[in-house]
Amino acid sequence: MASNIIKIIICILLLKFCNSIVMPDGKHIKSYASMGLTSVPRNMSTEIQMLDMSHNQISEIHRLDFQPLMRMTFLNLSFNLIKVIPAEVFQFNTDLTYLDLSNNLLHNTECSFLRYTVALTYLDISYNKYEIMILGEEFLSLPRLNFLGLSTANLSKHNLEFKSPLEIDTVFLGLDNIIVYEYRSLKGLKSKKLHISLPKNESMARTIVTDAILSSLSLELSNVLFTSGNNIYHEKETPFLKNQKLSSLILNNLMLTWTSFLGMLKDIWSSSLISLFINNITIIGKVEQLNFTYNDTSLKALTLKKVRFTIVYMDHVYLTTLFINMNIQNLSVTEAPMVFMNCPTYNSTLHFLDLSNNVLSDQASQVCPNFPVLESIILRGNKFKQISKVSKMTKMMKALKHFDVSGSQLHYDGGPEECGWLESLVKLNMSFNNLQHTVFKCLPEKVEILDLQYNKITYIPRNLVHLTCLKQLYIGFNHLSSLPGCSDFKNIELLVVENNLLHSISSEIFKDCNNLTILNARNNPYQCTCDLYNFISHSNRLDMKLVGWPDMYKCKYPDVFNGTGLKDFSLPELSCNIPLLVITVLIIAFAFTFSMLALCRYLDLPWYFRMVWQWTQTKRRVLKKKSSQLLPDMKFHAFVSYSQLDSDWVKEYLIPNLEKGDKPLRICQHQRDFIAGKSIIENIINCIEKSYKSIFVLSSNFIKSEWCHYELYFAHHKLFSENADNLILILLEPIPQYTIPAKYYRLKGLMAKRTYLEWPKNKIKHGLFWANLRAVIDISLPETEMVTCV
Template identity: 25%
Template sequence: MKKTKHVGFALRDLMIFLLLCNCVLLTEGFSVKKCYIYKDRADCSKQKLTNIPTDIPLSVKSIDLSQNRFTSIQVLNFTNFPNLTTLDLKRNFILNIGKRTFSQLPSLSVLILNTNKIVHLEDYVFDGLPKLTQLLLGFNRIQTVAPNTFRSLSSLKILELSKNQLQTIELFHAALQHMPQLKNLQIRNNRIKTFISKDLTNTSINITYLDLSENPLEKFVVTDAVFPKLSRLNLGRPTAKLHLTWAVQSQTVLENVTILELSEVRLASGDEWKRLFSSFNSLIFLKLNSMKYKLTSLMNMSCSMPTVSKLQLQSNKLTFISSSFFQKCHNVTDIDLEDNKITHIENGSFNILKLLEVLSIKRNRLQTVPFATRNLYSLRKLDLSFNLIRTLECQDFAKLTNLVQLNLQWNSLTALNKCSFNTLSKLEVLKLQGNSMTKLGGAFTKNLPSLKVLLLNNNKLTAIGKHEFRGLFSLLNLSLFENQIETLHESCFHGLKNLTFLQLQKNNLRKEALSNNCLRKLVKLTRLDLSNNHFKYWSSKNLTVPPFMNLSNLETLLFGVQRSKGKGVFPANFLQGLTKLSTFICNNIQLLSFPNDSFTYTPHLTNLDISANDLLDISPKLFSPIPKLEHLRINSINLHSLEFLINSNLTKLNELEARKNAFSVVSKDVIRSLPSLSVLDLKYNKFTCDCDNSWFVQWIKNNSQTEVVDAYNFTCSYPPESMNQKLLHLNTQSCILDVGFFCFISTAFTNILILVVTFTYHFSRFHLIYAYYIFLAWLFDSKNRQKRVEDQYDAFVSYNTHDEAWVYRELVPHLEKEQGWRLCLHHRDFLPGKPIVENIADAIYGSRKTICVISQRYLQSEWCSKEMQLASFRLFDERKDVLILVFLENIPSAHLSPYYRMKKILKKRTYLSWPRRSEQHLLFWEKLRQALGSTNTAEEDRLLLTVTQLT
């Protein structure tokens, strides 16, 4: 009973286990048509969409739908995005926006509708946007704005309506009442001719920036102090070539304006200009670009304003700066002369500018550093970029001891010398890129203790000599990319003890350049770019001098796109020393293999790109040392399978990019091995469209954790009839095993089996036991028949222990002592230590006859049954009369037939019954003697010696 109970529990537990195995939670994934999802952003731009996608995850915070083909949008397009804060719809063909289109976006704060074809803004269009702070409607065709268009935008701070067809500001009179938080109003490039403050508002508003530039503005009138917080006003670049009428009631109306742009503005006379400037008493920054009026006069008037400190004078076609040009600019600290045609600046032109801190003469035609700049003692920033300067004199910057930034990029410098910057002890940023320098001339060996950024890229340097940067012990960023550098002296970077960023890409460096351990002093380096050079290694053996041995703080190493011909390998200890490396890019370096221990030295690697190599296959062991990997790119390496990922232990991998490879199947085990995967990019692969990919297809369609980039464009390469069809069109129904049906069938079969076993055991257990014993008897009979030996005993006596008294009291004395037979008795003659079954078999086959002393207890004994069955096999199968049955008591036939062939034996073979009356005992012993003495085959010797009737 207990055993049956245990079996039931075991079966129950097994079924539960099987069901759980079929319910294992896998890494979930998804794919959105025509969109790319990254974290909480959906990018659906440039997809030629005509309808808003309906499969964008509802949890995103930003949706980019720009550069598509939408013509209208309705409220149903944007529902159930409770977290959406930014919606970008620029560069579409939107003509109509339905009422309350965005009312289901309660968290929206930025709405971009630039560059569409909107003509009318109707009432209630932007209802339901209480948190909107930026609304961009520029570059449309808007002509009218309804009074209640902006009625719910109580939080709006920036409203842009530039490049439309608005003709009057009266359109905003009612709208402004609904936008109390509005700070920035841009109405640039419309058709507004007149700006009168009372047309916009009769009450004070909070606008701080008003842009009316690029309008055909003819009149600017402010009669009331409605702009108390206005700090920036742009009236520049008017599209009408007419004189502007300026009418501002008093200085207090625009008293807080600090930035004013008047580029290209025309006034009728100098007096008009004076009246305009007199309207501002807090002006700081004045932009006078591309002016048509006398610039010198404007300079005198503007510099007469004591608060003006910053002047922008771009694109005024100046060729010469005279000594009187800035004569009234005592208080100016910042001058921008960019994009003129200046070839000469008269000496002393800047002498009056004692407070000048920032000077830009960018994009002019200077061939030397102006002498006029030498005495600007307060100068902190000097920009001479994009000129024609060929040489630097020792005195050019000698007195600019307060200079912090110096920009000389994209000139025609060919060389430097030791005195070029030797007095600039405060210089922090020096830009020299884009020149033609071949030598540094010792310019950086000393005297630049504060320099932090040095840009020398895009020159013609071929070598970096000994101690070239020794004086730059504060340098953090050194850019040497896109030169022609072939040689790095072993001490070239000595002194750069604080350098964190070094760019050496796009040079002619080979492996020999790093073999001298020239990087060993850069102990604080965190980012190193060696890409686009000629590095190539031909052996994977350990390098004698690993190039990055001392760079224990390096976090990013860029080593991709090496241009040497031929295939290479990766030295096993190439990355030795990079214990903090987190990003390693080595794409397109023509690698044939990676040693499995390549990343042993980089346990903190999180970003790895080994794309565009000839690896063909990757060992899982390669990734064993880098379990923290989060981003892996394996594009274009001719991979035939992704199965290596299964045992790579990349449990933290977040992004996998495997474009342009040769695999065609993605298995369940691959996906399950990447539990943290959020982005899977398999673009430009060809897939097998059969049941091998059925699980992958279902996974793409039905999951929500991992984005499968552009999955809707995956195409088939096999079978031939499916060529170029879409993978997601695969009919997976014929491939899917119905788990529910399988569980039903399994459960039903198990229940039926349990019932059959239970009923069989209950009703036929004795038949089964009987059959089992018959089988054992046959087995032993077959075994002993092969090795027949001479009889040791006349008879083997089979009896039950309860009948042992009769055997020893009656049977043994009469047969052994009186008649002289040799009997085999199991208590006396069985060999100790030998299995009992073998003892029984040996006794039966070693005896001429077997005497079975039968009683009720005998029939119930398991061992007695074995003895009788084995003897009966000799009787029936050897055709020998070896069995003598002695009944000690009357046994009904019904008790014999269910278990034994006893009835058959009784009818055909010798049997005797122990008589109850003592006078018959002598006859019994005589007949037993005759039975023992009879032959095994003679039919005539067969005796029926019973007095019991069997029916």
């Protein structure tokens, strides 16, 4: 359905009358095309303005079928099976401007249904079953009609004569199936343009062509299939010379011999014709080298599109020379097997030359001085490869402004000295080629419009100082990942970079490109970062139009923003404002430093430093002693560290259970074994070093005792300095981690990483507890009489 709606809109836009029509929105357009309908649907919305029911099987139209559609302006009923149209069917559709009833089965010559369509501008009733077409009084009610499509099987002199001075802009006559045609039957038509589809009967077609030439100001003929004879008309005196008002001729699907083609051109050369357009021409038979005299002519434009020859071998030099020497202003020979582009024999009058979609190659390029007034040359879709050769073609064309060599196989790897562009070239199109960034070394200095779309350019080198005149740059559909500023082309007004690999566009483009008014950067894989955020914040600049904004600008990276519209993308101001970010970082750094100093004071870290210093000094003094003065390495099985508030448990349970029995253990207890006269720190270090293990009795009281933490500190130091597993933790009661002050982080770490023994409340489990503890510290120590920490 959507495709049919599009067809409707395109069809209307091609017609002149649509200039006065305001296109309705989607809800006012309805398409039933190709849905197998056999009748007009009921209960259609009264809001419908455009209705398409083409390509169905509707055979009957009723008087009230379109009564609800009073706002309808467009109706397409083509390609159905309709035989009769009731006279009152459109009495409620007075706003109808477009009516297509072509390719049905209408047979009655009366068109009484037209009496109510006074606003009609387009009417097509061609290819029905009319035996005789008579333009009756009904057409007098159509003063705005500017397109009329007709067809009939029989056409005589008076059938197409209007009974009032009704002038129609365009008349189409589908005479493909005509049986009887009377010469001069087209004399009564008063139209600016006449378009006729000719029958296959060659004799009748010749008569119609001659008649059409004599009756029109602008003529279009389709299916001109004349495969025999020397001309496309039968009169000895050419009708082109009789009608000195005919100015434009279009021939579609033309088939004739080379002799007939040249004969027609000779007659046209002496006629009043200004423009000749031949689309899809087939030359049958041999191409002979016949003379062609270029007399003074009114013809200004000749277009040959889709030229075919039935023979393979021919003199291409002759063909090229014939056309290139024509004394006209505009010449187009496209989609033809032209392999050469010869230089004219004398100074050419051509202003415009189009040789696109041929087979021209580098061998066809040559420096030619005989184009003194040539302003535009179109060579798109050929086989050119080297820019150095193509550019030198323009060297002597002093008036050339526009050069198009798109759609070839151009590449460039050389230096600027190999290029020979005309310096005054204004517009250059090299799109759809194989060009890379090196092409910027080979460009005309004064080019204003440059089209490099659909190439393989990865970046624009920053050496474009010579392009100071560039105003429009089209470089979409390449592989650009970044854009330069406008320092090398300060006069740029329009920049197209759509469908590249751009991750961002710097906001500097708004500052550097002062003359830029239109930017097309849609459909790129944008990386939504600060650079792009700054660009978006400037996107509402009033003097620049951003084409496709905002629907066609979306984030691609990072994945979290994939598919997000750039308009909806945002970042914190702090992350993209560098000065603000620096100030914020300095403030945070200052606050962190101040906080760390306060924290150090709160956690009493200076105390730990003093303890380390005292421990170091003690170790240094011990190391200075002679080895003979040192006591044996191990004097105790274990050193016990505990809080004074837990001394009852130590004295009642721990000491008795370890020092009794057949194999009593030697336990170092500070109340009993510390030597008077020595500092507490030195006593602690000596006892820890002379003990095989260090037992710490952990409880809430232990946490509150600073001396217990000193002992834990030095025992932990021995663990790392000697790589010895000498710590035993006994947990008298559960101690949650959050109850341990932050400054005792070492205890937290030990409790988190080491396995500890829990004192069981159940007396039955005490035996196993003591057995496990003795097993850990039970080793053989040297015999000694005096067990003290010295």
